């Protein structure tokens with residue numbers, strides 16, 4: 111954090127606006143302090159006469175916060191992971207490239223760019239290589255993948271470029287690399303701006319509808335691009351680009367996201383972009399829209415661990431991409447509205463959703479704890495989704511470090527507490543301080559000014575969360591009690607910044623039961639907390655001592671498979687839940703069209719006969735000698751082979767002679783993992799056998815790969831007492847989940 115860019119006489123108005131804008135997206139002020147390529151006046155977003163942003167509470171510049179403790183350890187782990195072979199050019203340039211060109215590459219550029227800055231590390235060699243080689247795989251128009259038709263109405267390609275766009279934008283901001291900025295400019299001109307008419311007609315059903323190629327299950331995925339587009343706009347603004355972004359916001363406003371069971375990651379990314387647009391242009395409707403989107407998410411799709419349902423109406427798993435989005439969104443909603451409830455949420459998301467969800471290898475992925483408020487939710491280490499979540503989680507960690515300090519002119523704002531060394535910058539000069547804290551476990555922070563060029567007193571604002579015990583707040587300056595003014599959940603004091611000054615902030619944190627996030631679904635239900643920390647049980651019995659899930663899960667955690675949600679009543683021993691659901695595919699007779707020789711067993715022939723299935727369009731078939739209870743069928747399409755569109759294939763199963771067809775699969779990450787859920791109950795459906803087949807045999811099967819198949823059944827019998835308690839054991843969710851990393 112540095113002084114307001116105002117006063118740097120060398121900056122153009124555009125640069126000022128840019129610097130202020132970037133507050134929400136990057137190391138703001140590093141952009142202001144270093145010579146920046148000057149924007150051409152005719153491209154300035156300011157030419158429309160919108161106000162410059164002079165009073166925005168800017169997040170710290172990365173270079174001004176040297177993290178320590180928890181956030182540093184987690185960010186370092188993510189940083190190392192993102193330089194492992196999976197994320198190096200030779201592999202990365204193939205990951206996602208066909209279905210979502212630019213997605214994995216861009217997310218990696220972004221993750222490494224932000225983590226390098228947050229950890230004060232030089233640009234990694236792997237990032238340099240990516241940046242050097244990515245131009246060799248663009249098409250003639252400067253974007254990735256095949257050239258699109260005039261309309262650009264291809265949701266997969268457009269959504270894939272969200273990552274590439276924000277990756278380039280952050281990289282250009284950091285390195286000032288003119289080539290990255292030029293790539294961005296071409297992508298805007300040749301991909302986004304020409305899509306404007308198609309965007310206006312996204313999912314439009316009237317006569318005038320645009321013929322979109324839509325992404326399978328991830329409804330609304332196109333609108334993730336609002337994140338990338340708004341970040342790009344700060345660097346390469348133009349009137350046409352502005353119109354395109356506003357068209358996207360307009361169209362998004364009209365979609366019934368809940369009715370469409372839209373993807374929540376896309377929605378939260380879009381909301382972040384819309385909020386950034388508000389910061390840019392101060393249209394009140396944009397702020398209202400971003401707030402409404404978050405409210406909708408929190409009411410309908412947030413889990414008891416402050417993670418997400420991957421889609422509205424479909425609590426099937428959580429995804430760290432969305433959790434990262436929700437963290438960034440809530441901090442910035444607080445920053446722009448001043449409403450402290452957003453900051454409360456940001457703390458809860460960070461310490462219960464985001465950090466416990468980090469894998470031991472540093473990556474991020476999907477989690478099982480989507481139980482709604484009708485029972486026990488059992489969480490556990492997440493399954494990595496390296497093609498998307500690991501990089502997005504990297505951004506969240508970098509932001510968590512950056513968001514440790516904000517500054518509004520002469521006021522220093524601490525919305526979080528973290529171990530670090532920070533540089534504060536004022537008109538008179540800089541000041542360096544060290545913070546040590548027991549937070550989130552204890553409401554205690556100690557700040558010591560180490561060096562200072564500032565003699566005057568400054569205003570300090572410390573966040574006092576809603577779980578602070580009333581009247582327990584105490585602030586001491588050099589051992590003497592200071593009179594703090596409480597406003598908007600912040601305690602405000604005036605204190606000098608001279609070297610040697612010590613400020614100590616303490617408050618007690620409430621410990622005990624609190625209402626569930628989705629309490630409306632089970633009135634009276636609650637979970638246990640200690641301050642911001644959601645408590646679970648590390649033992650077989652939920653009655654045993656409760657430990658924060660932050661300390662159980664994630665790297666450095668003590669392990670265990672904790673309950674994290676306690677219904678209104680005693681929870682049950684977990685003994686039966688520890689069984690691993692078997693992969694029923696192992697016990698089936700199998701036909702795969704890539705098997706040699708591709709021979710059909712008698713039972714498979716019988717199955718196809720009963721299903722009246724043309725054998726030439728069968729991709730694979732599984733049949734058992736007795737009916738199986740099947741909850742989900744998980745397909746993993748090989749990364750490097752042709753894959754059909756979900757609409758072009760059908761999964762049908764037989765139950766005692768009756769034929770059923772599965773609904774469209776849920777699709778995660780890069781689109782290569784599909785999850786069919788069979789039946790409508792948690793127990794799944796009785797299945798004699800099933801067939802995955804193309805709807806039409808012609809044309810598609812020669813080149814088609816056969817996916818790995820995992821067939822997840824019901825878990826072994828649960829304690830019957832739980833049913834009689836009326837608490838449905840939705841820990842089922844903990845077993846019947848896709849594993850993005852697994853391959854058959």
Ligand SMILES: [Zn+2]
Pocket residue numbers: 429430431432495498499500502779
């Ligand atoms: Zn993801």
